[in-house]
Amino acid sequence: MLDNFSPHKHAKVRAWAADDDIQLVFLPTHGSWLNWIEAEFAALRYFALNGTDHRSHEEQNAAIAAYVRWRNARAGPKTNFAPASPIRSWTEYPAKAA
Template sequence: MFAFDEFGTLGIRPTQGSCWAKQGQAQPSAGDLPSHPGRHLLPRLLRRRRRPAVGRQLAPQGPASSLAALKSIRAARPDGAPIYIILDNLSAHTGAVIRRWAKKNKVELCFTSTYASWANPIEAHFGPLRQFTLANSHHRSHPVQTQALDRYLRWRNTNARHRDILAAQRKERAHIHSEKGIRWGGSSASSNSLIRQGLQI
């Protein structure tokens, strides 16, 4: 079982936030850095019983990139056994070319419902990825940014049960569940808290 999704656009610019970082280094302003075209991070999650492993691919978003990522997932099981991939129903994932390839290569595409991308288990891993590689960063180029991503993923896959990773995942899951409530006609956790306080008053 695999999970797959795109992770925003990785632009080269100073990014605010808190993270592990060296002290005493000044943060440059956006005007200090050259402009670079953004790229999309296409993470994939291998669901194992104890330690799910996260991989990545950097490419422009689109059907060709999605198909290339799915092929790399298929290559993770060279024995040809059937695999299942959880992904949202973005148009780049649902094209006829991808469906034909999946049918030919024993790949079952498990699409989440519309406006229910939170059901994809890889979503909870975006929070730690953002915190440990992008928050408070000022990568000078895409290669430098890619090196930071690779360092984090190697460390994360070796330390999948690290307390900081688990804490970041819990925080991201809480954020996802809050969004889920809003999208399905509910209210966010913060709104519910304010309502409860108002009732108490």
């Protein structure tokens, strides 16, 4: 899943994907919220960076690392995301391994 950043559409990227049997799925314009990592980055920005004035990169890195440790300690599997979404009817999801 990719945003519409122009290098993602470069001929070399498309050739690499075709050679490795990878399907590139581009998000719609202004649809970055569909990519789960975007929500993680938004939370990181909100909880670790907004309203701060770090005096050094080391101090900023420490704040980011502290947030990531806190988040990972409380993370759970993402299941049943948007069960009523019409996108679910457009895509076949592989069965979970037992």
